[in-house]
Amino acid sequence: MTIKIITDSGADLPKEFLERYGVSIVPLSVHFDHEKMPADTSAESFYRMMRASKTLPTTASPAPYDFLEMYKQVEAGTDILVLCISSNISCTYQNAMIAKEMYLDEGRNNIIEVCDSKTFSLGLGLTVALIAKMAQAGSTFQELKTWVAQHARDVKAYFTLDSLENVIKGGRLDKLRGTVASVLNIKLLMRVSAEGTIEVVEKNRGMKTSLNALIKRLEEKQHDFEKAVLAVCHSNCEERAREVIQMILAKYPFREVILSEMGPIIGTYAGEGGIGVAF
Secondary structure (H helix, E strand, C coil): CCEEEEEEHHHCCCHHHHHHHCCEEECCEEEECCEECCCCCCHHHHHHHHHHCCCCCEEECCCHHHHHHHHHCCCCCCEEEEEECCCCCCCHHHHHHHHHHHHHHCCCCCCEEEEECCCCCHHHHHHHHHHHHHHHCCCCHHHHHHHHHHHHHHCCEEEECCCCHHHHHCCCCCHHHHHHHHHCCEEEEEEECCCCCEEEEEEEECHHHHHHHHHHHHHHCCCCCCCCEEEEEECCCHHHHHHHHHHHHHHCCCCEEEEEECCHHHHHHHCCCCEEEEC
């Protein structure tokens, strides 16, 4: 039985990976003022636009119709597995579920499962990547569903930001505390919580210290490195991301590393210079 995997643009997976494994993306939208940014805008152009803007862009979940149109493109007889960005930061999952009901109401016979990943960026991306690899290796639809239910939340994701400007603009940190932290060169180390929200776990002085603290977090999970996959994403700072990868591999020899750029959905709040890891 053929399996189709669908996710949203909050997964931050590189284009070449999506193409290799046949994963389809339903994009969230980004607006600068009242103008919708074209879905095919490059990350480089997005960051340039954001740098020039006095206010943060806004993001919006795909409408149920967007998911429905993607479902309808899947060939008859193909099972559909949908993994969405955390329902606690976006209504993307709820809209994907509405679209599922609309799809089934049309009398279509494809089996479809919609999952709330309770994570985002490469936390979601790594989950999708592992599922895609399993599907290509011959896992059944039921095996994939079981893995998501039992293991997807074992994926851990951490981030550290170079600037608090966007966090302050977006209302995630009050201006006074954010300004004081910026003056003191405080860098926040954050993680995706079990509920699928972002929480601060450490405050470090300087980016080097914060990156070292991020790397140390990889000790939280025991890996069989001959099989393990590491995902690293960056917000317009690829050179820094590659340096971090080398630092990680010197201590933790992951078999495979997925390097990607934070897209507009996560990049809007991370700002430039941020690094994230999922493992």
